[in-house]
Amino acid sequence: MQLTNRSKIVVNKEMTFAEKIYLPAILSGLLITIKHLFRKKATVKYPEQTRPIAPVYRGWHVLKRDEQGRENCTACGLCAVACPAEAITMTAAERKKGEEHLYREEKYAAVYEINMLRCIYCGLCEEACPKEAIFLTDRMVPSDMVRTNFIFGKDKLVEGKEADKRIDVSKRQNAHRHQ
Ligand code: SF4
Numbered sequence: 001m002q003l004t005n006r007s008k009i010v011v012n013k014e015m016t017f018a019e020k021i022y023l024p025a026i027l028s029g030l031l032i033t034i035k036h037l038f039r040k041k042a043t044v045k046y047p048e049q050t051r052p053i054a055p056v057y058r059g060w061h062v063l064k065r066d067e068q069g070r071e072n073c074t075a076c077g078l079c080a081v082a083c084p085a086e087a088i089t090m091t092a093a094e095r096k097k098g099e100e101h102l103y104r105e106e107k108y109a110a111v112y113e114i115n116m117l118r119c120i121y122c123g124l125c126e127e128a129c130p131k132e133a134i135f136l137t138d139r140m141v142p143s144d145m146v147r148t149n150f151i152f153g154k155d156k157l158v159e160g161k162e163a164d165k166r167i168d169v170s171k172r173q174n175a176h177r178h179q
């Protein structure tokens with residue numbers, strides 16, 4: 001009995017000799033595999049090799065120092081207010097006598113943290129900063145298995161004092177000036 005009139009009669013065709021021994025099918029499969037061995041690879045051997053990054057890439061932030069090695073950030077909080085992801089928190093402190101070589105302004109960030117899991121790398125913190133203290137760079141945030149390790153403090157954000165530890169953001173600064 002037919003339930004619908006759309007049923008199709010399936011023809012169980014007898015297999016040919018070549019189909020029965022499976023060898024031609026196996027060989028054509030191997031041929032496809034061998035062809036792929038000589039094609040350009042779609043993958044790279046990360047982390048030894050990395051793909052080129054677009055000039056507009058925004059990654060791991062840097063808190064800049066001035067030419068004398070003093071931290072630029074004055075803990076004004078504008079970056080935190082501008083941040084749509086509420087990823088930035090900070091605690092301000094007053095610069096004491098004798099700390100002029102450490103902090104450029106009278107107020108500085110004793111604690112400055114960015115939650116890299118909340119951050120959407122929009123760059124608004126950079127736009128909001130009146131002191132050219134924070135910039136996004138082309139460095140990628142490394143992967144980690146522990147969520148709390150993605151809260152980056154000053155140890156991971158402030159650039160080193162030595163010339164070879166400075167992070168070059170001149171391209172981004174120039175882009176701002178020409179806007
Ligand atoms: S890049 Fe955007 S989301 Fe990330 S900390 Fe800055 S303002 Fe917040």
Ligand code: SF4
Nearest residue numbers: 073074076077079129
């Ligand atoms: S990074 Fe810039 S905007 Fe943010 S608190 Fe420091 S000085 Fe203010």
